[in-house]
Amino acid sequence: MGNDQTTIDTIRAALSPHGIFLRGIVHFDGDGPEMAAGISAGAVVLLGNIGGSIWPAFSRWRTGKEPDIANPLDTWSAEVIRPLAERLGGQAYFPSQKPWQPFQQWAMRAEGLKASPLGVLIHPEYGLWHGYRGAIGFADRIGIASVVLADHPCDRCHDKPCLTHCPVDAVKPMSFDVAGCRSHIHSPEGQADCMTSGCLARNACPVGPSYRYPPEQLRFHMAALGRL
Ligand code: B12
Ligand code: SF4
Ligand code: SF4
Structure with missing residues (x-):
């Protein structure tokens, strides 16, 4: 747990200046996403934006880039998250990368969220104004899986x-x-x-x-x- 906590603290400290937050952790029993080594991940740390949190850092990065760069938000997310994953011995996954990983299912498990009628998951505090920028998979379980049974705003709307x-x-x-x-x-x-x-x-x-x-x-x- 000591090393786990260091890893979690490192992820938080490295990504928060970019407006990317640790949204939750999912543990797997053989049903995790495949890692480069051909094994299935034991845990995934889910990373995302809360409201417009990524916009200042992403906008700064974009200044000075070619205006017609393809998929700029995905490119930026990979530039920020992939080196961190490699440094920690993990594997980076991205929402738009094929094969699509089940980011929304992970978020439901990690944060207790449910889908709104729009298909977008709704958060009791952030509403529809949040999203996922990536995830880092680890061979072994890490931290404590978040099983937060959040209140579902759509039920009382x-x-x-x-x-x-x-x-x-x-x-x-x-x-x-x-x-x-x-x-x-x-x-x-x-x-x-x-x-x-x-x-x-x-x-x-x-x-x-x-x-x-x-x-x-x-x-x-x-x-x-x-x-x-
Ligand atoms: C393909 C896709 C789309 C397609 C959907 C086509 C279709 N009918 O299936 C299109 C292009 C239409 C789309 C649109 C949008 N999407 Co989209 N999309 C995806 C993507 C890349 C893959 C979905 C998938 O098949 N996953 C694979 C399966 C195995 O994973 P899963 O977790 O089991 O899949 C869930 C979804 O498929 C969901 N679902 C099914 N149909 C639809 C339709 C829509 C519109 C959504 C949002 C979800 C959804 O049900 C499953 C629940 O278990 C995901 C990223 C990802 N990797 O999941 C983003 C994702 C679901 N999209 C997202 C968003 C925000 C949007 C938009 C709002 C984007 C925007 N412009 O702002 C719009 C919605 C427009 C609207 N008016 O509401 C977010 C949702 C975040 C959240 N809070 O839940 C995701 C997670 C991407 C991210 N970076 O965070 N999307
Ligand atoms: S962007 Fe939203 S409101 Fe506009 S046509 Fe699409 S679903 Fe309807
Ligand atoms: S809270 Fe109401 S308006 Fe918002 S997504 Fe849920 S049902 Fe729709």
């Missing part, structure tokens, strides 16, 4: 405004009409609403307003969604 604010009804309970959303965000109306202010369905959620992403970050994520 009777009006569910996230289900009524999409202009093209792309958001239905637990199903997302990707084609409908995409066609709207490419239209002049979509450029003026969702692409400028962020997803109107996500914006309508009343939970965690102080964690809402800054306008530039909202536009950045929408532009990325529009390119997919």
Whole structure:
């Protein structure tokens, strides 16, 4: 546990200046993700942003880079997290890297979160304004697995405004009409609403307003969604 605590403290200290936080730890019994050595990980440390926490560090990094660099947020995340994982003898995983690792299942186990009707996991404090930037897998179990049974805000949200604010009804309970959303965000109306202010369905959620992403970050994520 002593060495575990050092590893955990090292992760926290190395990543917090970048606005990336240790979100939780998952332990596995042979069902962990594969590591480079061909073994399955015994634990994964989940890393992510809380509100707009990554935006200042990411924006500084981006200044001076080619403006058309592909997948800049993924590139930055890998530059920050991968060397740390290697230094600690672990393996880095990234949400957009194929094969896709089950980041949301890990988050449900690590933080006790549940899905909102949008598909995005909702946090009782941060609402929909958080995400995952990577994870570090270790061969052996590390730390204490977080099993936090969080309160689920959607259970006591009777009006569910996230289900009524999409202009093209792309958001239905637990199903997302990707084609409908995409066609709207490419239209002049979509450029003026969702692409400028962020997803109107996500914006309508009343939970965690102080964690809402800054306008530039909202536009950045929408532009990325529009390119997919
Ligand atoms: C593919 C994908 C998409 C596809 C979904 C296509 C589809 N219908 O399946 C598209 C491009 C539409 C998408 C959109 C968005 N996504 Co997405 N997406 C992913 C990705 C890369 C893989 C999902 C997957 O298949 N995983 C593999 C399986 C094995 O893992 P899993 O944990 O079991 O999978 C869960 C998800 O698949 C989920 N799910 C199923 N359908 C959908 C649909 C949507 C929209 C979401 C969000 C989740 C979701 O159900 C599973 C629960 O067990 C994940 C990252 C990751 N590696 O998980 C991000 C991820 C799920 N997305 C995320 C986000 C934030 C979004 C957007 C809000 C992005 C944005 N622009 O801001 C939008 C949602 C738009 C909206 N209006 O709400 C976050 C969610 C964070 C959170 N708090 O939960 C993730 C985890 C990425 C990250 N870096 O944090 N996404
Ligand atoms: S608006 Fe209500 S139901 Fe929708 S995500 Fe927010 S809390 Fe959940
Ligand atoms: S981005 Fe716009 S069109 Fe897409 S789901 Fe959100 S509100 Fe609907």
